[in-house]
Structures are given as C-alpha cells and as structure tokens.
Amino acid sequence: MRSAKPIVWTIAGSDSGGGAGIQADLATIGDLGGHGCSVITCVTAQNSVAVNGVEPVSDALLLNQLNTLLVDLPPKAIKIGLLANQRQIDLLADWLATHFTSHAKVTGYQVPIILDPVMVASCGDTLVSAEADKGLDFSPFRQLLTLMTPNGHEFEALSALVGNDSDGISAKAQNLARYLGCNLLITGGDKGAFWQAQYAEDHFVCHRVPHTSALHQHRGFRLSSERSDNPNHHGSGCTLSSAIASFLAHGLVLHDAVLLAKAYVGQGIAAASPVGAGSGPLERCGWPKGLKSLAKISLIDAENCKGPDFLRHISHHTPYGLALSFPALTQPIGIYPVVGDVKTLSQVLAAGASTVQLRIKQVSTTDELERQIVDAIALGREYGAQLFINDHWQLAVKHGAFGVHLGQEDLFDADLEAIANAGMALGLSSHGVFEMALACQLKPSYIALGHIFPTPTKSMPSKAQGLENLKHLVALFDPGCPRVAIGGIDKSRLEAVKATGVDAVALVRAVTQAPSPGDAYLELLSLWENGDAAS
Numbered sequence: 001m002r003s004a005k006p007i008v009w010t011i012a013g014s015d016s017g018g019g020a021g022i023q024a025d026l027a028t029i030g031d032l033g034g035h036g037c038s039v040i041t042c043v044t045a046q047n048s049v050a051v052n053g054v055e056p057v058s059d060a061l062l063l064n065q066l067n068t069l070l071v072d073l074p075p076k077a078i079k080i081g082l083l084a085n086q087r088q089i090d091l092l093a094d095w096l097a098t099h100f101t102s103h104a105k106v107t108g109y110q111v112p113i114i115l116d117p118v119m120v121a122s123c124g125d126t127l128v129s130a131e132a133d134k135g136l137d138f139s140p141f142r143q144l145l146t147l148m149t150p151n152g153h154e155f156e157a158l159s160a161l162v163g164n165d166s167d168g169i170s171a172k173a174q175n176l177a178r179y180l181g182c183n184l185l186i187t188g189g190d191k192g193a194f195w196q197a198q199y200a201e202d203h204f205v206c207h208r209v210p211h212t213s214a215l216h217q218h219r220g221f222r223l224s225s226e227r228s229d230n231p232n233h234h235g236s237g238c239t240l241s242s243a244i245a246s247f248l249a250h251g252l253v254l255h256d257a258v259l260l261a262k263a264y265v266g267q268g269i270a271a272a273s274p275v276g277a278g279s280g281p282l283e284r285c286g287w288p289k290g291l292k293s294l295a296k297i298s299l300i301d302a303e304n305c306k307g308p309d310f311l312r313h314i315s316h317h318t319p320y321g322l323a324l325s326f327p328a329l330t331q332p333i334g335i336y337p338v339v340g341d342v343k344t345l346s347q348v349l350a351a352g353a354s355t356v357q358l359r360i361k362q363v364s365t366t367d368e369l370e371r372q373i374v375d376a377i378a379l380g381r382e383y384g385a386q387l388f389i390n391d392h393w394q395l396a397v398k399h400g401a402f403g404v405h406l407g408q409e410d411l412f413d414a415d416l417e418a419i420a421n422a423g424m425a426l427g428l429s430s431h432g433v434f435e436m437a438l439a440c441q442l443k444p445s446y447i448a449l450g451h452i453f454p455t456p457t458k459s460m461p462s463k464a465q466g467l468e469n470l471k472h473l474v475a476l477f478d479p480g481c482p483r484v485a486i487g488g489i490d491k492s493r494l495e496a497v498k499a500t501g502v503d504a505v506a507l508v509r510a511v512t513q514a515p516s517p518g519d520a521y522l523e524l525l526s527l528w529e530n531g532d533a534a535s
C-alpha cells in the first residue's frame with residue numbers, strides 16, 4: 001500500500017480521441033509526478049470534431065472499479081469528471097458518503113475530491129443522457145467535495161437548479177458554495193459571462209479551506225491571465241481539474257493547487273498543436289515555471305469591500321501591478337535575526353547584523369511599546385542597519401523606521417499607502433504559492449517564505465513547507481526582491497536551506513535563545529557565507 005508517487009484517481013469517461021476525459025487526466029497526473037488510477041464511467045466514441053456515441057458502464061462495473069482500487073491503491077486525491085447520467089451521480093455520491101468515508105475514518109486522511117461537472121464536450125456535443133437535458137442534479141455531492149469547477153454556463157445551470165438567483169457573481173457564487181458545502185472555481189474558458197476579451201478569468205470562491213490564512217477564507221478571488229489565441233485547447237477543463245487534484249496529492253493547499261493548475265493549463269494551451277481537424281489537445285509542460293505563468297489575483301467584489309485596505313489595492317482595476325512602491329534594500333540580508341527586545345537588538349547590531357527585525361509580541365503598556373520602538377529605531381540608525389518593525393506599522397511610520405514587516409493577517413488593517421508615502425521598506429510574509437503571488441503583486445522590499453520547518457515559536461494555520469516545496473517556490477518566483485526563508489531554521493539546517501537557492505534566512509530562537517546572541521549571529525553568518533563556523 002506504499003507508493004513513492006502520490007496516487008490520484010480519475011473517475012471519468014474515456015475520450016477515444018485522446019484529448020480529454022480519462023486520457024487527458026492520466027497524462028496530466030503522470031506529467032505532474034503522480035500515479036494515475038482510472039475509474040471509467042462511460043466510453044465515448046469521440047474525435048476532435050464530434051461525439052458519436054456515449055455508453056455508460058454498468059452500476060456493478062462502476063462499483064467494482066472503485067472497490068478494487070480502494071483495497072490496494074487508495075488515493076491521495078480524486079478527480080471526478082464525466083458522469084453519464086443521474087443514476088451514476090447518485091451511485092457515486094452514495095459510495096463516497098458510505099464506503100469511502102469509513103475508509104477515511106480508518107486512515108485519518110481527508111482525501112480532497114475535485115468535481116468537474118462536465119455535460120458538454122468542447123466541440124459542443126452533449127455527453128450526458130437525454131434525461132439530463134435540463135441539467136444534472138449534483139446535490140447528492142453536498143458536503144462531500146473539496147472543490148467544484150463549473151465553467152460559466154455550468155455555473156448558471158447549477159445556480160438555476162438550486163433556485164439561486166441572487167444578483168451579482170459574488171453573492172451567487174457564495175450561495176452556491178454554501179449550498180454545496182464546497183469551494184468553487186468558476187472557469188471562463190467557455191467565454192461565458194465572466195470572460196473578458198484580454199484575460200482568461202476564473203473566479204475562485206472560498207468556502208472553507210484548511211491550512212490557509214483567515215485572510216483568504218470566505219472570499220472570492222478573480223484569477224486573470226493573458227488569454228491565448230491558440231484554438232487547440234481540447235480537454236482544458238479535464239486537465240485543470242486533474243492538475244488541481246495532482247497538486248493537492250503532493251500536499252499543496254487548495255489556493256496553491258488552483259493557481260498552479262491554472263498556470264499549467266495556460267502553458268499547455270500556449271504550447272498545444274493541432275491533432276485532427278478540430279481543436280487539438282493541450283501540451284504537457286510539467287510543473288509551471290516563472291512568475292509570468294501565474295494568474296494575477298484580485299478580489300471579486302473589491303469595489304464593495306469595506307475590509308482590508310490591502311485587498312482594495314488589488315482590485316481588478318489594477319490586476320497587473322500597483323501604483324504603490326517600496327524601496328529596494330541597499331544591503332544584502334544574509335542572516336536576518338528576529339528579536340523580541342531592545343537589549344538583544346543592541347547585541348546583534350553590535351556584532352554587525354545589517355538587517356534586523358524587532359518583533360515585540362508582549363508589552364506591559366502602549367507607552368512602553370512606543371518607548372522600545374523609539375529606542376530600537378535610534379539604535380538601528382546609529383549602526384546604519386536596515387531595522388524592520390514587526391506588526392506596529394503606525395508607530396514605525398510615526399517614528400520613521402527603516403521598514404515594516406507585515407504578515408498576511410496584518411494586511412487586514414495596514415495602511416500600505418501611508419507606509420509607501422513615508423518611503424519605508426516593506427517586508428511581507430507568505431506561506432505557499434498563492435500568498436507569495438499576492439505578496440509579489442504588492443512589490444515589497446523582501447518576501448518571507450515560511451514556515452519551512454515546524455517551529456514552537458509561533459502557531460500558524462499553514463503546514464510546514466519543507467525543503468522540497470521551498471525549492472519549487474524559489475524556482476517558480478523571481479520577484480525581483482530577496483526571498484527570505486523562516487521557520488525552524490538553525491545552524492544545523494543552514495546548508496540545506498541555502499542549497500534551495502533562497503536569498504536569506506530569518507531566525508528567532510537560533511539567535512534569541514543562544515547564550516550570546518551576538519556570537520550566535522556571527523557563527524550563523526560565517527556558516528551562511530563560508531559553509532563553516534567562525535573560529
């Protein structure tokens with residue numbers, strides 16, 4: 001029952017033309033480093049221009065495939081595609097709610113399930129039985145799914161079926177997500193209501209996403225990328241949902257999986273060539289590379305948003321960059337001590353630290369907090385250091401600190417314009433692809449990538465990234481500012497962290513809990529720069 005490659009199931013129909021369905025899913029899963037298993041719901045006689053027949057498999061064969069796989073090849077993630085009729089929907093939903101849920105209780109692993117509610121092939125021919133001409137009822141899947149990925153037309157059909165006629169995409173999508181009890185990715189590839197001429201736009205509606213910041217729960221994000229004119233995009237919906245399942249199987253959180261899968265489809269369409277007389281299939285290009293391949297993120301209802309200033313700044317009116325700018329650092333960061341009091345700050349500054357953060361989490365009074373910040377800023381100036389104040393951006397602005405460090409949650413109430421107008425540097429935290437992409441859009445002075453290893457210093461919603469994910473993140477993003485790894489780093493891990501290509505490391509305990517923080521800083525610096533400790 002062990003597999004080096006994460007196992008991903010696709011429960012879908014066979015496309016004899018090889019561009020979509022099971023064939024597209026298995027190609028995607030394999031290309032992204034997973035092992036694909038298939039549960040075939042129906043066989044289609046299909047080429048690139050027409051669907052000439054669809055025959056569902058029997059109930060018994062459908063269940064036999066599911067049960068046979070479950071005993072030996074249990075999945076890390078499941079993608080569900082074409083279900084040929086209402087009977088198959090009911091049967092599969094019941095199996096998931098009973099057999100599969102019991103299995104999950106035994107293993108303790110919550111398998112993510114992605115459903116692509118396919119009804120029509122990209123050539124325009126219907127794929128589902130005649131009884132379903134008013135649309136299939138997917139409500140048996142309520143509370144069983146992680147994500148549903150309808151296109152614009154499917155979203156309208158699903159909304160109509162559940163009597164959801166709210167005004168505006170945002171309210172309507174949130175209602176549907178609540179009704180189904182899952183997150184939604186509404187894709188614009190069918191050139192529906194959400195498709196804009198220049199951008200390929202998808203709407204990601206978060207209902208409940210584990211391991212992610214509170215900032216990103218219950219929100220709707222617009223994901224916009226440059227539209228490709230290539231007519232060869234057969235199977236893009238199947239590819240998107242199986243890519244999301246594959247990234248989730250590798251342990252990524254949903255926001256990251258969605259953003260990477262969209263980039264994967266974009267790269268696949270851009271590189272696709274014709275096969276047959278109709279639309280050709282997507283090319284498989286492996287894990288996305290380069291920031292350019294990622295969609296720009298904005299808030300769906302930014303115009304009405306009374307909340308975070310930060311999210312108003314990334315409204316869809318400015319999806320390709322902000323007017324704000326934050327200064328570049330003038331000294332390389334290298335080893336970045338994050339300290340909790342002015343005494344430790346003075347010790348690391350005296351030892352020569354050029355970039356330091358004051359991170360005060362507990363103070364007796366607000367006067368005391370202000371006094372410590374004033375003293376820290378004065379010390380930073382005296383040593384010519386790049387001193388960042390964590391969290392307390394108002395005091396940092398008031399007293400002219402070199403910079404401010406903000407986490408994703410801190411962005412809720414931070415006035416970025418005030419920080420930028422004061423000419424101050426900005427450091428931002430991120431935990432994974434989505435948060436790093438958001439941070440990049442704000443063009444900060446550095447971006448922190450955390451948490452790399454488990455750490456008792458702070459309790460966080462995110463999972464530890466590990467060195468492999470850090471390496472992927474570093475390869476994916478060159479934000480034009482330093483990338484700083486943080487979380488659980490000490491001298492024993494410096495070499496491995498440096499090997500990922502990250503530009504700098506931030507450390508709390510490795511400095512603050514050392515008998516001499518100044519000496520600890522010097523030893524870490526020597527290890528970072530020369531690979532051996534200073535004598």
Ligand SMILES: Cc1ncc(COP(=O)(O)OP(=O)(O)O)c(N)n1
Nearest residue numbers: 390405406407408410429448486506
């Ligand atoms: C360099 C660096 N990276 C990350 C953090 C964490 O910031 P945040 O998420 O705001 O958490 P707190 O530090 O406020 O608990 C940081 N401070 N520095």
Ligand SMILES: Cc1nc(C(=O)O)sc1CCOP(=O)(O)O
Nearest residue numbers: 450451455457487488507508509
């Ligand atoms: C403050 C902080 N922020 C993190 C993030 O991932 O954003 S991890 C972290 C704690 C880092 O402490 P230590 O070096 O003692 O493990």
Ligand SMILES: [Mg+2]
Nearest residue numbers: 391406407410
């Ligand atoms: Mg903070």
